[in-house]
Amino acid sequence: MKVAFQTLGCRVNVYDTEAMAEMFVQDGYTLTDFDSVADVYVINTCTVTHMGEKKSRQYIHRAKRQNPQAIVAVVGCLAQVSKDEVMAIEGVDVIVGSRDKRDVVFQVNRAMAEGKQIVAVSDSLLLNHKFEDLGVTGYEGKTRAFLKIQDGCNRFCSYCIIPYARGGISSKNPQVLLKEIEALAGNGYREVILSGIHIASYGQELAEKMDLLDLLEAVEQIPGIERIRIGSIEPMFFQGERLSRVLALTKLCPHFHLSLQSGCDATLKRMNRRYTAEEFAAVVKALREAIPEVSLTTDVIVGFPGESEGEFEETAAFLEKLQLTRIHTFKYSPRKGTPAFNFPNEVESAVKEDRSRRVMMISRRGEEKFLARHVGQVLPVLFEEGKNGVHLGYTPNYLQVRVPSAVNLQGKILPTKLTGLKGDVLQGEILVDLGFSQPS
Ligand code: SF4
Structure with missing residues (x-):
């Protein structure tokens, strides 16, 4: 049986899709492209903007056109906040809410066996603080591991549907998380990206007294991990004495996405x-x-x-x-x-x-x-993919650098001189002897 995925919205949704894909594979499914004929289509939806919602609906229709016999599962934020509307869309077989993704394979198999629409959407999530640990295990072919450490939000910005769509704050168990990162380091990963919906709230609801800074300090101690990145973060996280603790972290990458939203009070x-x-x-x-x-x-x-x-x-x-x-x-x-x-x-x-x-x-x-x-500077670059003799990597402050190289650089952190700019990509030259001369 073949399953195809389409993800809308944020990076956290991308992570959830990877986790769901692993669950389907463990159940014997094979993965295929969304544009090909599949037995099951899973659309991991977004409702943060009108566009995200519109596209989610378009993909539902596209899936059914591709294979009218397929099971179409609508998962995530749109399913959570507009359950009744999604149920009414012709061709939708399974509706799974934001905190019910762990059961997606079970619900899809049920819909197949029972031949009826299945709805698995928990009621109001505002008071739900249980972290749904989907636990992605495979990051093959990647040099950086993206980890979802937190979900939900209770800030209630007046324009934002997220607290209703993803629920209250829920944080991944720190011990489980640290063990996962140790295992990733053991498997050669050099960089971890800790992300979530409102990561500054990490740990608030946990019995263990561990907030985001405590967590960062613990990750910093893990041998083998050389870079820690954090996803979008509340700007006021860096106020007061927290800033001095942040500055003491030697592995934390100096790139911060601080959501401003407006410069007018x-x-x-x-x-x-x-x-x-x-x-x-x-x-x-x-x-x-x-x-x-x-x-x-x-x-x-x-x-x-x-x-x-x-x-x-x-x-x-x-x-x-x-x-x-x-x-x-x-x-x-x-x-x-x-x-x-x-x-x-x-x-x-x-x-x-x-x-x-x-x-x-x-x-x-x-x-x-x-x-x-940055042109003229020398910075350590962590290289990712390489194609046709060109390798792409990132500086600690998340600038993309392109380097010509005949050898595979994936996973290596190398001192690189930034020699110029092509469009918005920095060009570089590696400053260590790789045993060959770099084409110019
Ligand atoms: S802090 Fe972010 S996720 Fe939370 S309500 Fe505001 S905009 Fe939405």
Whole structure:
């Protein structure tokens, strides 16, 4: 039997899909592309934006067109928040909620055997703090292991559906996690990426007294792990004495994705973000002073209800001043069930489009400057894939570097001179003798 997957949305969803794929393989299924004929199609959905939801629906229809006899399983955020609507979509055989993914194979097999629609969606997840450990075990062919350490969120930003779609904070058991990382190190992994929905909340609900900093300090002690990266993180995590503990971590990579969302205090307040633009700028300043090579990226939402031209100008000026490495821009999309859904003064699509374009231009300028200032530097690069004599790798601050090499560099961390820029990719030259001359 063949199973095909389609994943929408965030990196955490990608992780969940990998875990579900492993479960199907363990049950005897073989994996195939979503574009080919399969017996089972699993769509791991997203509902964070209107676009994520629209695409989720398109893939449901596409799966059924590809093989009308196939079992179509709709899993994750959309299934969780719009269960009844998903049940009503023609051709949907299995509906599995955000914290019920562990049972996906069982439910699919059940739908096949019983020939009826199966719905496995837990009721309101807001008070559900149980971490669903899907436990990906295979990371073949990769040099970096992505680990989901946390799920859910209880911050309730006014625009965000995530607390309803993914539930309350739940953290992976630290002992289990540390053992997994030790095993990964034993298998040659040099870098781990610790990610989740709101990782700054890691450990809050655990009986063990272990927060994110304690966890990072414990991972730092694991021999063989040379780099630790963290996913998107709450900017205020770096405030106060936590910053000095962060700076003492020698393996933590100097790339932080700090979600800003707006540079205007009035907009931030309506968004229920719990910081001011000034506080965010202070974190950026402190990180840059302490780690000159730090790369700081962010997310910004444009066209939030009531965002006047003046408010947007404040955000634009703030971003221009900060000169971050990259800004991911999102046009606000109302999510039913969130407070902002009912906020007045909607911003027109054309205005959102224009603001998004303006933020992207600011982002482009910041990125160009940041990349250009690295030309001529020598940095350790962890190489990943290689193809046709060209290898790609990443610096500690997450800049992509392309290097010509006749030998396989995958998994190696090598001192590399950054010689120039092609588009937005740095070109490099390895500074150790690899036993051959590098083509230029
Ligand atoms: S912090 Fe806010 S935006 Fe981020 S997941 Fe939680 S509620 Fe959503």
